[in-house]
Each structure stands twice: as C-alpha cells, then as structure tokens.
Amino acid sequence: MLLSYLLKRIGLFFLIVWIAATVNFFLPRISGQNPVQEKLQQQALMGGYMQAGLQEMVKEYEAKFGLDKPLWRQYLVYLGDMARLNFNYSISNYPRTVLEMMTEAIPWTIGLLSMTTILAFTLGTLLGALLAWPKTPHFLKWFFPPLILLHAIPYYLLGLVLIYLLAFQVKIFPIFGGYTAGTVPQLTLGFVGDIATHSVLPSLAIILVAIGGWALGMRAMMITTEGEDFMTFGEAKGLKNATLFMRYALRNALLPQTTSLALALGHIISGAVLVETVFAYPGIGTVLYHAIRESDHYLIQGIVFSVIVTLGIATLILDLIYPVLDPRITYRRA
Numbered sequence: 001m002l003l004s005y006l007l008k009r010i011g012l013f014f015l016i017v018w019i020a021a022t023v024n025f026f027l028p029r030i031s032g033q034n035p036v037q038e039k040l041q042q043q044a045l046m047g048g049y050m051q052a053g054l055q056e057m058v059k060e061y062e063a064k065f066g067l068d069k070p071l072w073r074q075y076l077v078y079l080g081d082m083a084r085l086n087f088n089y090s091i092s093n094y095p096r097t098v099l100e101m102m103t104e105a106i107p108w109t110i111g112l113l114s115m116t117t118i119l120a121f122t123l124g125t126l127l128g129a130l131l132a133w134p135k136t137p138h139f140l141k142w143f144f145p146p147l148i149l150l151h152a153i154p155y156y157l158l159g160l161v162l163i164y165l166l167a168f169q170v171k172i173f174p175i176f177g178g179y180t181a182g183t184v185p186q187l188t189l190g191f192v193g194d195i196a197t198h199s200v201l202p203s204l205a206i207i208l209v210a211i212g213g214w215a216l217g218m219r220a221m222m223i224t225t226e227g228e229d230f231m232t233f234g235e236a237k238g239l240k241n242a243t244l245f246m247r248y249a250l251r252n253a254l255l256p257q258t259t260s261l262a263l264a265l266g267h268i269i270s271g272a273v274l275v276e277t278v279f280a281y282p283g284i285g286t287v288l289y290h291a292i293r294e295s296d297h298y299l300i301q302g303i304v305f306s307v308i309v310t311l312g313i314a315t316l317i318l319d320l321i322y323p324v325l326d327p328r329i330t331y332r333r334a
Contacts, residue, residue: 009319013312018079020308025078028297029071078301087302092294098302101287108178109276109283112199116206117264123207124214125257129250131215132222135241144215151212156274159205163278166201173201176280202279217260221253228252255322262318263311 059068067074081088087098124147130136131144150158167175179185179194225231226249234248276285284303291299 006320009316013316017308017312021079021082021305022075024301024304024308025075028295028300082301082305087305088298090291090296090299092291092296092299098299101299102284102302102306105282105284105287108281109285112202112281112283113206114265116203116210117261120207120210121214121257121261121264124211125218125254127211128215128218129222129245129253132219132226133245133249134226144219147212147215149212150208151210151216153209154274155205155209156278158209159202159275159278162201162205174198178282199281202275202281205275214257214260218253218257221256222249225249225253259318262314265314 069077085099087102090096090098090101093101127140127143127147130140163175166172174180174197178198179191180198183191183194185191230252231244231248234244239248273285273289275281276283277289280286287299288303290296291303
C-alpha cells in the first residue's frame with residue numbers, strides 16, 4: 001500500500017511539472033514580442049543609429065536560438081532541454097548560458113531567504129502560540145498589534161523605509177548590493193562580514209513582515225486546538241502547564257505551520273523579486289526582474305521551471321513525512 005501510494009505521488013509530481021512547464025513555455029510567446037529583435041534594436045539605438053541589415057541579423061540569431069522553427073518543434077526541443085536541465089543561452093546576455101547565470105545568483109538568494117524564512121517561522125510560530133495560550137504573561141499581547149500592522153506592509157515598501165532610516169539618516173548599513181562595489185569576492189572573514197552587513201536590511205524587511213503572518217496563523221491554530229477534547233482530558237489529569245503547552249497544544253497545532261514552511265522553502269529559489277530589486281541584491285529575483293524586462297524567454301523559462309520543480313519536490317517530501325510529524329496520519333488501509 002505504501003509503495004503504491006509513493007508511486008502515485010511521484011507520478012502526480014511529474015504530471016504537475018509537465019503541465020506547469022507547458023504553461024511556462026507558451027506564456028512568454030503569447031505576448032507576441034520578439035526578444036531577439038528588441039535586443040538588437042536597443043543596441044542599435046544606444047549607438048545613435050539604426051544598423052543596416054538588422055532584419056538579417058534578427059533571422060541569424062533566431063536560427064541560433066532555435067526561434068525560427070515551428071512552435072511545436074520548439075516545444076519538443078524545450079521539453080528535452082528541461083529534462084536535461086539545459087536551459088539554453090540567455091538572449092539578453094549572450095553568450096552566457098541561463099544555467100551559468102542561475103548558478104551565480106541562486107546561492108545569494110538561498111543564503112538570504114533560507115535564513116529569513118526559518119528565523120521568521122521560528123519567532124512567529126512561538127510568539128503566535130504564546131499569544132493564544134491563556135497563561136501567557138500579559139505583556140506579550142502588546143506585540144500582536146504591531147506585528148499585524150507590519151504584516152500588512154509589502155516587503156519592498158518596508159525595505160524603502162528601512163533604507164531611508166538606517167542607510168540615509170543614521171547611515172549604519174549600506175544602501176544596496178550584496179557586497180562593497182570593487183571588492184574581489186574571496187573566502188575571507190572580512191568579505192563574509194561585508195556580505196552579512198549588506199544582507200541586514202533586506203533580511204530585516206522580510207523578517208519584520210513575515211513574523212506577523214506566521215504568528216497570526218499559529219495563534220488561530222492554537223485557539224482551535226485548545227478547545228479539543230484531548231486538551232480538556234489533559235487538564236483533568238492535572239498535567240503541568242508546560243506539558244500541556246508543548247506536548248498537547250503546540251505539537252498538534254504545528255502541522256499546518258509545517259506545511260506552510262515547506263511551501264515557503266520550496267519558493268525560496270524564486271527569490272524575493274521586489275526586495276532584491278529595491279536593494280540591488282545579486283539574487284535570482286533580480287535576475288528574473290531583468291529577464292522579464294528584456295523579454296528573455298529562455299532565462300524566464302529556466303528560473304520558473306526551477307521554481308516549479310523545487311515546489312513540487314518540497315510538497316512531495318512533506319507529503320511523505322506527514323506520518324512522522326503526526327502518527328495519526330497513515331497511508332495504510334484500515
């Protein structure tokens with residue numbers, strides 16, 4: 001039974017990836033834009049004149065990128081390339097490949113968003129649980145209104161406020177970038193400290209906004225759990241307050257939060273596009289922003305396909321470890 005369920009889930013995973021990848025292929029082409037022609041026209045205009053033989057150059061580059069083939073052939077080539085993780089060349093950054101650009105940007109995004117997601121999840125979940133617990137000290141309840149207020153503010157808007165306060169006015173942190181301009185990247189303590197300093201403001205913007213959402217979700221689940229029969233039974237047995245909180249209420253309310261955490265971690269590879277753009281952070285979100293602006297089909301396809309796969313894998317892993325998180329869940333027939 002377990003093996004049958006596993007095969008079914010893996011098959012569903014590949015089906016979802018195929019459907020999403022198909023949509024990912026056709027959406028950029030619905031716009032009707034010609035990315036090669038637009039890029040060559042931009043270069044010609046920057047030079048102050050329209051270059052002669054532009055259409056011949058467009059046709060040559062379209063042949064180079066395979067855009068001169070019928071759409072159905074492009075689709076089959078696309079599926080084969082995606083299966084081999086070959087995302088082709090970037091149209092706007094030729095001759096750089098999509099995989100090369102993604103490989104350079106993804107570590108920055110993973111480093112930033114994994115830390116902020118886990119930290120916001122931990123603080124928000126714990127705070128939400130304490131806010132819902134009847135025997136929590138009263139002063140903690142004063143944290144809830146400002147957290148909800150911050151959660152209503154978009155990441156990028158709070159980022160602009162933090163730049164103004166902590167970079168322009170107080171001048172504690174740098175304004176933009178992943179490290180100081182002109183610095184040669186190297187594995188030294190000074191360079192790591194420089195990276196950490198530059199990541200403080202984008203991290204703070206994400207964490208301050210996200211904590212309220214995690215706290216609100218956990219508070220709602222805790223309130224629901226507190227009304228369950230097993231909580232009443234535990235209180236009747238005379239269990240300690242800490243035992244009721246940790247082993248009865250918190251453990252049972254944590255499952256939906258874990259689901260949200262897995263999906264959030266699966267979304268990490270997409271980057272925080274607007275936050276990274278505001279801070280000029282060299283992550284995958286910034287790369288995706290420029291790819292959309294320049295209609296770089298292959299770069300958009302590579303990033304979006306990677307997001308689809310990571311989300312699918314995160315969901316699959318979460319689905320398989322549910323019985324470990326909660327023994328009441330089983331995939332065996334009764």
